[in-house]
Amino acid sequence: MSGRNEVRAYVGLGGNIGDPRATMAAALRLLDGDADIRVARVSSLYATPPWGITDQPDFLNAAALLETKVEPRVLLERCLETEAKLHRVRDKRWGPRSVDLDVLTYGDREIDEPGLELPHPRMMDRAFVLVPLFELAPELVVRGARLESRLNEIGREGITLAAGPEWWLD
Numbered sequence: 001m002s003g004r005n006e007v008r009a010y011v012g013l014g015g016n017i018g019d020p021r022a023t024m025a026a027a028l029r030l031l032d033g034d035a036d037i038r039v040a041r042v043s044s045l046y047a048t049p050p051w052g053i054t055d056q057p058d059f060l061n062a063a064a065l066l067e068t069k070v071e072p073r074v075l076l077e078r079c080l081e082t083e084a085k086l087h088r089v090r091d092k093r094w095g096p097r098s099v100d101l102d103v104l105t106y107g108d109r110e111i112d113e114p115g116l117e118l119p120h121p122r123m124m125d126r127a128f129v130l131v132p133l134f135e136l137a138p139e140l141v142v143r144g145a146r147l148e149s150r151l152n153e154i155g156r157e158g159i160t161l162a163a164g165p166e167w168w169l170d
Helices: 020-032 072-085 127-136 147-154
Strands: 007-015 037-042 045-048 059-068 100-106 111-113 116-118 160-163
Touching: 007 020, 007 072, 007 127, 020 037, 020 059, 020 072, 045 127, 059 127, 072 100, 072 116, 100 116, 100 127, 127 147
Parallel strands: none
Antiparallel strands: 007 059, 007 100, 037 059, 045 059, 045 160, 111 116
């Protein structure tokens, strides 16, 4: 896939039940197998403490840079379809999950529609999103805030490197 209509979108990945590393790798391969989406780069894999509901296993988190020709809502739908193919069950907000795919940014577009808000409305408050995203895009500015500045404010407590950026190619 190449062409001038491609947009760079960042996606956050996470999971904490089953084999989240394998499930997230499968999700990336499914997305990359889509004719209109290319996985351009993937961050390292990070072990992160649970957020929201803390009485659950630690998570693995990563971020990916996608180059895509699809519109933002279609990209979101393809991410949700990928989760479904990998048997993601959505039964408890912030609860345990086998895989989670969140569209974080879509070029420099700002969107506020039912079911789709970009940039992701809570990403700048979550170190488990910002640490892998910062690895891929240290220059990224979201709603006027630099990732590094925001990470310095909220901290990286409890986040550890689990595997380098080739983790999904095993």
